[in-house]
Amino acid sequence: xxxxxxxxxxxxxxxxxxxxxxxxxxxxxxxxxxxxxxxxxxxxxxxxxxxxxxxxxxxxxxxxxxxxxxxxxxxxxxxxxxxxxxxxxxxxxxxxxxxxxxxxxxxxxxxxxxxxxxxxxxxxxxxxxxxxxxxxxxxxxxxxxxxxxxxxxxxx
Amino acid sequence: xxxxxxxxxxxxxxxxxxxxxxxxxxxxxxxxxxxxxxxxxxxxxxxxxxxxxxxxxxxxxxxxxxxxxxxxxxxxxxxxxxxxxxxxxxxxxxxxxxxxxxxxxxxxxxxxxxxxxxxxxxxxxxxxxxxxxxxxxxxxxxxxxxxxxxxxxxxxxxxxxxxxxxxxxxxxxxxxxxxxxxxxxxxxxxxxxxxxxxxxxxxxxxxxxxxxxxxxxxxxxxxxxxxxxxxxxxxxxxxxxxxxxxxxxxxxxxxxxxxxxxxxxxxxxxxxxxxxxxxxxxxxxxxxxxxxxxxxxxxxxxxxxxxxxxxxxxxxxxxxxxxxxxxxxxxxxxxxxxxxxxxxxxxxxxxxxxxxxxxxxxxxxxxxxxxxxxxxxxxxxxxxxxxxxxxxxxxxxxxxxxxxxxxxxxxxxxxxxxxxxxxxxxxxxxxxxxxxxxxxxxxxxxxxxxxxxxxxxxxxxxxxxxxxxxxxxxxxxxxxxxxxxxxxxxxxxxxxxxxxxxxxxxxxxxxxx
Numbered sequence: 013x014x015x016x017x018x019x020x021x022x023x024x025x026x027x028x029x030x031x032x033x034x035x036x037x038x039x040x041x042x043x044x045x046x047x048x049x050x051x052x053x054x055x056x057x058x059x060x061x062x063x064x065x066x067x068x069x070x071x072x073x074x075x076x077x078x079x080x081x082x083x084x085x086x087x088x089x090x091x092x093x094x095x096x097x098x099x100x101x102x103x104x105x106x107x108x109x110x111x112x113x114x115x116x117x118x119x120x121x122x123x124x125x126x127x128x129x130x131x132x133x134x135x136x137x138x139x140x141x142x143x144x145x146x147x148x149x150x151x152x153x154x155x156x157x158x159x160x161x162x163x164x165x166x167x168x
Numbered sequence: 169x170x171x172x173x174x175x176x177x178x179x180x181x182x183x184x185x186x187x188x189x190x191x192x193x194x195x196x197x198x199x200x201x202x203x204x205x206x207x208x209x210x211x212x213x214x215x216x217x218x219x220x221x222x223x224x225x226x227x228x229x230x231x232x233x234x235x236x237x238x239x240x241x242x243x244x245x246x247x248x249x250x251x252x253x254x255x256x257x258x259x260x261x262x263x264x265x266x267x268x269x270x271x272x273x274x275x276x277x278x279x280x281x282x283x284x285x286x287x288x289x290x291x292x293x294x295x296x297x298x299x300x301x302x303x304x305x306x307x308x309x310x311x312x313x314x315x316x317x318x319x320x321x322x323x324x325x326x327x328x329x330x331x332x333x334x335x336x337x338x339x340x341x342x343x344x345x346x347x348x349x350x351x352x353x354x355x356x357x358x359x360x361x362x363x364x365x366x367x368x369x370x371x372x373x374x375x376x377x378x379x380x381x382x383x384x385x386x387x388x389x390x391x392x393x394x395x396x397x398x399x400x401x402x403x404x405x406x407x408x409x410x411x412x413x414x415x416x417x418x419x420x421x422x423x424x425x426x427x428x429x430x431x432x433x434x435x436x437x438x439x440x441x442x443x444x445x446x447x448x449x450x451x452x453x454x455x456x457x458x459x460x461x462x463x464x465x466x467x468x469x470x471x472x473x474x475x476x477x478x479x480x481x482x483x484x485x486x487x488x489x490x491x492x493x494x495x496x497x498x499x500x501x502x503x504x505x506x507x508x509x510x511x512x513x514x515x516x517x518x519x520x521x522x523x524x525x526x527x528x529x530x531x532x533x534x535x536x537x538x539x540x541x542x543x544x545x546x547x548x549x550x551x552x553x554x555x556x557x558x559x560x561x562x563x564x565x566x567x568x569x570x571x572x573x574x575x576x577x578x579x580x581x582x583x584x585x586x587x588x589x590x591x592x593x594x595x596x597x598x599x600x601x602x603x604x605x606x607x608x609x610x611x612x613x614x615x616x617x618x619x620x621x622x623x624x625x626x627x628x629x630x631x632x633x634x635x636x637x638x639x640x641x642x643x644x645x646x647x648x649x650x651x652x653x654x655x656x657x658x659x660x661x662x663x664x665x666x667x668x669x670x671x672x673x674x675x676x677x678x679x680x681x
Contacts, residue, residue: 054440055496056436058438082557089191090188093185119559123627
């Protein structure tokens with residue numbers, strides 16, 4: 013279960029990187045398309061068809077962010093219950109919390125653009141939290157001998 | 169010591185298991201509760217909202233005091249057969265047709281003017297389908313034939329307040345027309361104006377891929393000499409912006425002094441601005457209804473709601489200069505171009521507001537003492553939609569299918585307050601009726617009566633609208649950003665005593681959204 017936990021935590025970090033790259037890919041594609049004479053209004057924006065190929069980045073960002081990452085974070089939290097690693101539940105809980113904040117900021121950014129800026133910053137926090145969570149196992153293996161010694165000591 | 173450690177491990181496992189159940193239990197419960205049956209009647213959806221009136225005892229609606237589907241109920245409730253079926257609302261069956269059209273739908277690869285090849289759907293070999301022309305008062309008869317559209321098709325007459333049986337909503341007013349089948353629509357085009365038609369079966373996909381066309385009803389009196397009338401139907405095919413199926417400009421002949429009416433139809437899922445370069449213009453009609461005393465406008469853009477229409481009238485300059493009607497961008501309709509095309513004009517920064525445009529006129533009823541008052545509150549929250557996790561739309565705080573069924577009686581004056589706090593605009597479309605806009609964000613309308621069938625409700629906006637319930641049936645009241653409809657932004661308006669024998673799903677695979 014420790015391995016599952018570790019993989020899920022790193023997966024969150026990788027997903028955050030994917031999110032960052034996808035949204036910039038789409039933004040770059042949009043800019044290029046407008047430079048070439050493309051017109052973006054609400055009608056074009058809401059059209060399911062893709063006016064430029066990089067628009068796939070927006071779609072991936074939306075599906076990944078609103079469905080896939082929350083699901084991974086949830087599984088991470090569940091797996092953390094079973095690891096027995098000190099701090100794992102707290103770290104996974106932090107990841108879940110930051111995912112909730114991230115999705116909320118992403119959606120609210122449509123209304124208040126400044127919250128979109130926080131969405132970008134929170135992504136870095138989420139990435140860090142995911143890596144921190146993944147490294148719980150490592151921290152535990154370093155401190156484990158000392159802990160078991162202490163336990164023997166008190167038992168004796 | 170070993171014993172203690174083993175017990176500790178067991179306790180820890182039990183705690184972990186309990187925490188997992190505590191976390192997943194509610195989610196599974198919500199997930200199961202969100203599943204909709206494969207086949208259901210829209211009459212079983214959600215809960216009845218009587219708009220502040222007590223329900224009539226003989227209402228066609230079954231005993232729906234409690235929430236039905238969406239609150240843990242699965243399967244068809246079965247209806248009391250009392251009540252009048254939607255299929256009975258038709259025009260005089262003995263009256264011969266004045267305009268008869270056959271539209272044959274095919275799934276095929278076709279070419280747009282300009283050469284782009286599109287894999288989609290056609291009507292009589294083209295998309296957009298042919299423009300249907302009628303004169304006010306004529307009976308229009310359209311025979312729809314499905315040659316090869318696998319999911320089945322229907323046609324909905326967007327903006328025309330046709331009898332309910334002719335409304336073309338799969339699973340509500342008819343079954344989808346399967347491959348090899350046909351359906352005859354008959355209605356009296358009693359209102360002169362600009363309309364359009366489109367499939368209302370898997371509409372979010374079929375409209376995008378081409379099952380649509382324009383419908384123009386000319387006034388019964390002949391237009392004066394020196395008027396030019398043209399349709400400009402906006403549609404995006406595979407992301408390519410077209411007017412009347414053509415990428416780039418559409419050229420229309422017009423002489424100096426001619427009055428040109430450009431009937432802009434937005435078949436897309438989002439609003440588009442329209443503006444005019446080279447001459448002043450008047451916004452003479454919205455959603456198929458003429459405005460009262462519209463004044464000439466310069467340097468303002470007209471917002472055209474998704475699904476909505478705006479008729480722009482330009483009087484051609486006496487010096488023979490051509491005029492460009494922009495539809496959302498540098499291209500659009502070029503009027504009176506001979507030796508040169510007018511250059512593109514940038515979008516004006518001001519936007520024309522129909523709330524205060526034109527002059528007031530009587531609307532024919534008193535909206536201040538309504539028989540029913542409804543709210544249509546649009547929100548958004550995380551949850552499951554038929555088992556799919558996501559952040560979905562809500563209506564009055566409820567998620568599809570646990571949405572209100574707005575119940576009215578024939579003759580009622582109905583007021584609806586549409587409020588949107590969902591983070592995105594929604595072009596709301598009520599079938600079978602035109603509603604007049606009374607106020608936006610509490611500011612009363614001061615211009616011409618603004619009748620709509622498609623109203624863009626921006627994020628944070630509140631609209632008060634009113635209409636007379638004069639067209640009995642069961643009518644969709646949904647977001648015309650069609651993917652939003654698939655995401656649950658659909659409710660219905662139902663008249664007491666009316667029932668439908670059709671179901672969503674079923675053997676014909678009815679899927680109106």
